[in-house]
Amino acid sequence: MxxxxxxxxxxxxxxxxxxxxxxxxxxxxxxxxxxxxxxxxxxxxxxxxxxxxxxxxxxxxxxxxxxxxxHRKATSRPRRSLATPGILNTTVDVPTPVRGHRSHIPDNSMRFDLTLFHALIYTSHQTCKFCSKKGHILRSNVLCSVCKVHLCLNAERNCFVKFHERLPKCLEWSKLD
Structure with a gap:
């Protein structure tokens, strides 16, 4: 021992x-x-x-x-170029991957339309689009089926209703001018 x-x-x-x-x-x-x-x-x-x-x-x-x-040597692998014989020099439009994809905000005609049924869909947690505009970053699992936007819907915050209610008339007319 x-x-x-x-x-x-x-x-x-x-x-x-x-x-x-x-x-x-x-x-x-x-x-x-x-x-x-x-x-x-x-x-x-x-x-x-x-x-x-x-x-x-x-x-x-x-x-x-x-x-x-x-002993560890940095070895660089020889890179193939597109100019090698046998490969055509054509440009290919490869889309770059989108990181941090921003979701769209629907236009007001669809957002405030009372004829459409804005049903709740429960999905994975993502950032609430209404709260994040105010500087808060909160996550919600409620998705509007028409607008395709994640919104909070709980006892403290009801962003779902606030997002879909119409602005006062004076604010709407100022937007049109």
């Missing part, structure tokens, strides 16, 4: 600081620490056999990491 206790003590002298929540990351760091410590014990045994002075554990660890990081 002397070797195991000594190895465990040496691992904890210079352990790799890893505060990962995933257990396997801590286990991986511990496995690296234990292998470097065991390599240092073998290195020290060989140095004694050759009657040489060896490096202390801390310097040995630093040397191992320097050597391991210097």
């Amino acid at each position: 002397g070797g195991i206790d000594k190895s465990d003590m040496l691992v904890h002298l210079y352990c790799t600081p890893m505060k990962a929540k995933r257990w396997y990351m801590r286990m991986f760091a511990y496995a690296i620490d234990i292998s470097i410590t065991n390599a240092w014990l073998i290195y020290r045994r060989d140095c004694k056999a050759l009657a040489e002075t060896g490096l202390p554990l801390k310097n040995f660890r630093i040397q191992v990491f320097r050597v391991a990081s210097s």
Whole structure:
């Protein structure tokens, strides 16, 4: 048990600081620490056999990491160009992926139409379009079936009704001018 206790003590002298929540990351760091410590014990045994002075554990660890990081060469793969023979030089309109897609706000004729039945559809949670205009970012799972807009509908906020109610007449006429 002397070797195991000594190895465990040496691992904890210079352990790799890893505060990962995933257990396997801590286990991986511990496995690296234990292998470097065991390599240092073998290195020290060989140095004694050759009657040489060896490096202390801390310097040995630093040397191992320097050597391991210097062996890693950045290799660039040769890239194929479109100008290679056999491939036509044509431009292809590839749409770029849209990230952070903004949903549309329906026009007022559809939004305030009383003949349409604005039914509620319960979907995944997305940002309420009425609250987000006021600076609040709240998420709701209520979707208007006609407008296709997510709106809050609960005891504290009733954005669904506020979104679909008409503005006062004075504000509507000012919009038309």
